[in-house]
Amino acid sequence: MRKIFILFAVVLIGFASCTDSGQSMTITVTNPLALERVGEMVEVPMSDVVAKLKLADTAQIVVLDVDGQQVPYQVTYDEKVVFPATVEANGTAVYTIQPGTPAPFDVVACGKYYPERLDDVAWENDLGGFRAYGPALQARGERGFGYDLFTKYNTTEPILESLYAEELNPEKRAKIAELKKTDPEAASELQKAISYHIDHGYGMDCYAVGPTLGAGVAALMAGDTIIYPYCYRAQEILDNGPLRFTVKLEFNPLVVRRDSNVVETRVISLDAGSYLNKTIVSYTNLKEAMPVTTGLVLREPDGATVADAANGYITYVDPTTDRSGANGKIFVGAAFPAQVKEAKVVLFSEMEKKERGGADGHVLAISEYEPGSEYTYYWGSAWDKAAIKTPDAWNKYMAEYAQKLRTPLAVVY
Known part of the structure; x- marks a missing residue:
């Protein structure tokens, strides 16, 4: 597994004060819920750490738990120290930040831009992987x-880079093209051997997106009509582990009602230990409030869904691309820190079903977007061949996740 050493620079305050061995910062994390919080990321502004510890520009820090053991951490692009905290139900936990040399940490959350695969941006953590499509695919x-x-x-451990490397291996792809002329069966076997659409023991791509909102894209709505966003036009990876991956995506201008040149921006982040991505969506040049929806594509008209506006989450049990059941089931969902106006299943007409590549509809959670604001939500998935085995377990995870979003950990220092 890749490891990363945490290094950072801070404003010079004075080398002598940096070396004060007794300087430390106590972080008290309180959990107001009757639910245990395990490995939930805590954020502390780096500026507060610098001020409290009187750090010099060459200083390093460590984060310690109550037993004095080092806790992995990351300094993010927006200058926050993030680390996983575990707090008992209705309990507190104490952590310490102090000058010191951090241990190497395993890289858990990471991602990459793949121009060789039609401009995919793909990322993962210890529990799953995701991707957004880019301009080459749209072209x-x-x-x-x-x-x-x-x-x-x-x-x-991270697997996506190796999956892409096999899927796109130029020598093997050339061999497949050659074998198709003389031995189609051998060509098919080699194709299966390198494909990330086949499970080789660590996971696979067996989810169908098509011309839909897929596993949780947000989109503006004109009345009841979804304004589907196309592929991103520009990407910037802001964080790349060890504990958080963050990417900023910008989209091509749209005409929305009477507003022209409306540009969508998304900031997507995935933390170690979470099944869900945090996504912050904003629209520039939008002049009036509009509905915004988050959707999960349905591949069955009568599939197992939950659409719970009051408790702030939606879910669906996806049959995967193999309807025989060989690939198991994929649980998808989205959770919302703010009040959701409406959550419902919307099925396509026969005409729209053809337009949407045979999909049956969406589970939608609809809110209101105000110009100049940010729309924040969380989306993601689990697989019944891994830790979460049943729809009930997934729905419990999602319901509790939404509770935690609406009742965050309290951090005092």
Whole structure:
């Protein structure tokens, strides 16, 4: 597994004060819920750490638990120290930040831009992987509106880079093209051997997106009509582990009602230990309030869904691309820290079903977007071949996740 050493620079305050061995910062984390919080990320502004510890520009820090053991942490692009905290139900936990040399930490959350695969941006943590489609795919005329996902099991290490490397291996692809002329069966076997659509023991891509919202894309609505966003036009990876991956995506201008040049921006982050991505969506040049929806594509008209506006989450049990059941079931969902106006299942007409590549509809959670604001929500997935085995377990996870979003950990220092 890759490891990363945490290094950072801070404003010079004075080298002598940096070396004060007794300087430390106590972080008290309180859990107001009757639910245990395990590995939930706590954020402390780096500026507060610098001020409290009187750090010099060459200083390093460590984060310690109550037993004095080092806790993995990361300094993010927006200058926050993030680390996983575990707090008992209705309990508190104490952590310490102090000058010191951090241990190397395993890289858990990470991602990459893949221009060689039609400009995919793909990322993962210990529990699963995801991707957003890019301009090269759009240029081919493919309608990749939604998020795709990769299942993962039997490992907590990053796997996507190796999956892409095999899938795109130029020598093996050339060999497949050659074999198709003389030995189609051998060509098929080699194709299966390198494909990330086949489970080789660590996970796979067995989720169908098509021209839909996929696994949780947000979109503006004109009345009841979804304004489908196309592929991103520009990407910037802001954080790349060890504990958090963050990417900023910017989209092509749209005409929305009477507003022209409306540009959508998304900031997506995935933390170690979470099944869900945090996504912050904003629209520039939008002049009036509009409905915004988050959707999960349905591949069955009567599939197992939950649409709970009051408690702030939606879920669906996806049958995967193999309807025989060989690939198991994928649980998808979205959770919302703010009040949801409406959550419901919307089925396509026969005409729209053809337009949407045979999909049956969406589970939608609808809110209101005010110009100049940010729309924040969480979306993601689990696989029944990994830790979460049943729809009930997934729905419990999602319901509790929504509770935690609406009742965050309290951090005092």
